[in-house]
Amino acid sequence: MAMFDAFRAIVLRDLVLAMRRKTDVFSTLFFFVIVVSLFPLGIGPEMNTLRLIAPGVVWVAALLASMLALERLFATDHEDGTLEQMILAPQPLFVLVLGKVAAHWLATGLPLVAMAPLLGLQYDLSVPALEILLYSLLLGTPALSLIGAIGAALTIGLRGGGVLISLLVLPLCIPILIFGAGAVEANVSGLGEQGHLFMLAALLVLALLLAPLATAAALRVSAE
Amino acid sequence: MSVSEFLDMGGYALYVWGSFGLTALLMVLEPMLLRSRRNATLRRIGRIIRLNREVRNES
């Protein structure tokens, strides 16, 4: 059970750390809200167009917000040396990485998911559509954090880290964006969103399996 | 097939020559960039070696 205890310990530790610095959590959330609210100002208040673009806008904003929060995922641990300890720990590194990403998602991803339906109302989305938006984000944001963790691990301690992470990771997140926004749109257009949600779940499982391995390898490379 | 007819490419001159032209341009430019990079590297290393030699002679 050592592995699961280590996993739980990492998750609790990171959540406590996140709660101590609430500003980071809220900054990602406010970024999400602001970006979503910008589009009607740019495109115009006309409800029909807004309803049409709502899924894409909310999803792109969620994608950018989760990219924003990634930089600090390993940075503080790298500076004070806990990263080396995690690499040297007896438990496999990818379990610890899974713990860190889970904590990061709980701290930054989940608030986005909770906030999204509220923002959907701004775009006059119907209630079933909001429900699907919630499910698609619930499935999508963990996958975004998992894949983003690879970029964060690769760019520890590099200058221009934040932008570089987005440059590396955004192309890899495009399938998640396509199926996430597509799910809501399919629901709105009556096409049925099961297919999209299943694909999203498949991508999440794939990310759960492969991303921590890549992140662990990247951590070993960066921490040398 | 007169030259002007050939160049006109049945009205698609801009697109055909735009594609072939840029492809040719880049595939000539890249080797030239590589050659200048190689010469610059050789000169830089040459300078480093000469400096090391002078330092060794003085000591």
Added chain:
Amino acid sequence: MSARSISWFRFSSPATFYHLAGKMVPWFSAIAVILIGVGLYMSLFVAPTDYKQGEGYRIIFVHVPAAWMSMFIYVVMALWSGIGLVFNTRLSAMMAQALAPTGAMFTFLALWTGALWGKPMWGTWWVWDARLTSELILLFLYIGFIALQGAIDDNRRADRAGAILALVGVVNVPIIYYSVTWWNTLHQGASVSISKGSSMGEVMLITMLIMTFGFWAYAIAVSLSRVRSIILERDRETTWVSELPEMQVQ
């Protein structure tokens, strides 16, 4: 270790590979010039005019080989990266680094010629066609690889970080391609894809293959000469570099 694998690793030391590559570059350059010359002549003169697209279709003789090369080079880059990580050979990582710019160039060329081909055929410079969109994302992957390697000063970390990114990327390429195709067919119904135009005539197929092999030889020649520069830059303090004949000239 059987005898064969020992000799195999002899080529992986930068010093021996530097001279080997030096001999190969002129050969591959010559092959490239000949093949592309023949290919160009055939694509402009020999290939018959397409009944539907007139002369404009000739762009596929550059567009398709460039697209093939961009994907092929990315896979080869990921292969070298994988070998570099597994066998910890510096040269493999250098080879991957040497391939990236040429791959990015071919991707850009594929996009450029795709747009120039789309304009006369469909009236718009950019068509959100599944393959063109995947090509665009492939360009982002190349740029990400080059940016990451550029941002890391320590060569060893740059090689290994780039290798991980290339491997993660190559796993994602098929996923991206199929999700983009799903997205494309869903939104446009019968999608306006840049199909190969009329069914491939015999002459057209041969021309395209010649051009592709010409591009292939070109890519090998260019990446080999770039890897020679990388070897020089990385081994500048070694004795074998200082004893190089071209070094005495400086």
